[in-house]
Amino acid sequence: MIIAPITISDIAKKSKVSVATVSRVLNDSDKVKEQTKEKVLKAIKELNYAPSDIARSLSRNITNTIGVVVPDINNPFFGQVIKGISSVTDKNDLYMLLCDTDENEQKEMKFIEMLKRQRIRGLIITPTADNDKFNAKYLSILENLNVPVVLLDRDVKYSKFDGVFLDSISGTYDAIECFIKEGHRKIAIISGPLSSKPGRDRLRGYKKALTMNGIEIDDRYIFYGDFRLESGYELTQEILKMEDPPTAIFVSNNMMNLGCIKALTEANVRIPEDMALIGFDEIELLNIMNMDISVVSRPTAQMGEVAMEILLDRLNEQKVDNQDTKRIILLPTLILRGSEKNTK
Structure with missing residues (x-):
């Protein structure tokens, strides 16, 4: 019945x-x-x-839903960010609609269009890229949402959106200077994609640290990854095949760091006895396994909380266009666990 x-x-x-x-x-x-x-x-x-909450929200032409768009849900960094966002939405009777772009620009634009149809009240987004070719159309799509937008971790060129970012330059600078103080001179970097601000900034921090310490930048030791585990793995294999390999590697994110560690382990390269290593971002699994890898750590959950709090402020203001843009830059912390040592 x-x-x-x-x-x-x-x-x-x-x-x-x-x-x-x-x-x-x-x-x-x-x-x-x-x-x-x-x-x-x-x-x-x-x-x-x-x-019905849905029927009532449709009748008012608003919802209690905010959109969250990230490039890689498998990355523990974004898992912690989402936890931070959720801790604020839960306290404010808001719902979260999560989208994973898989670092794909076209997929990202489709998700944004879908979120617009869902009548979201606001958007927190980590953009896939900010290259000029893609940027104009992308900016237009975000602006046409007509809701508050908060950028997280990665910026969009020429935009006036609110955002929460990290000082990647100083974090990387500290890591490379640590290597140098240990006596390393041949230091490799597995960089992130230069189409993203974190990728560019971490490479800038690397070059700045070398230059400020009187070490010539050697392009042979610069390797360009894509923030994915596979690229960290493959590029580390290339590093190990070099005729004049480095004595230390800096890896620009946690997923590539996992790939790097996998390649070093398979090649029976000991850390730090045979190769010193510092990565960007914590890897909780390694801590559980008692693998003492030094990292540039950032307040990950706090980034999500701050982004959501900024968005909440905008929602309470009940207006999208605000000249007083809020752009928060948080500082990382270098945590040394011994993998940076020079034992040669």
Whole structure:
């Protein structure tokens, strides 16, 4: 047997008022007499009516949903970021619609269009890239959402969106200078993609540290990855085949660092006895396995919390266009566990 759901028409009939009056009561309008309101609320209780959040939000042309777009859900960094976002949404009766772009620009644009159709109230996004060829169309799509947008970790050129970022230059600088103080001179970097600001900034920090310490930049020791495990693995294999290999490797993110460690382990290269190593971002699995890998650590969950708090402020302001752009830059911490040592 199928039981028909209770509708506002049923409530109107039972309380002997119009459907419009019931709707006003449900929307907490002050245009309904108290006596009439009590009669409607009594009917609602007796009929055990539960209004649909979806239907109510559609009737108001808004939802309690915010969109979150990240490039790689498999990356533990973004898992922690999402936790930070969720800790704020949960306290504010907001829902999160999560999209994983898989570092694909076209997929990212499709998700943004989909989120627009879902009538999200705001968007937190880590863009896939910010190259000039892609940028103009991308900016137009984000601006046409007509909702507050907060960038997280990666920037968009020429935009005035709010954002939460990390000082990747100083974090990388500290790591490379640490290698140098240990006596390393041949230091390789597995860089992120130069189409992203973190990729460019970490390479800048590497070059700056070498230059400031009087070490010539050798392009042979610069390897360009894509923030994925496979590229860290393959590029480390290339490093190990060099006629004049480095004594230390800096890896620009956690997933490539995992790939690097895999390649070193397979080749029976000991850390740090045969190769010193510092990575960007914590890898909790390595800590659990008691692998003491030095890292540039960042306040990951805090980045998500701050981004969501900025978005919440914008939602409460009830306007999208605001000249007072909020761009927060957090500082990383170099955590040394011994893998940076020079034992030769």
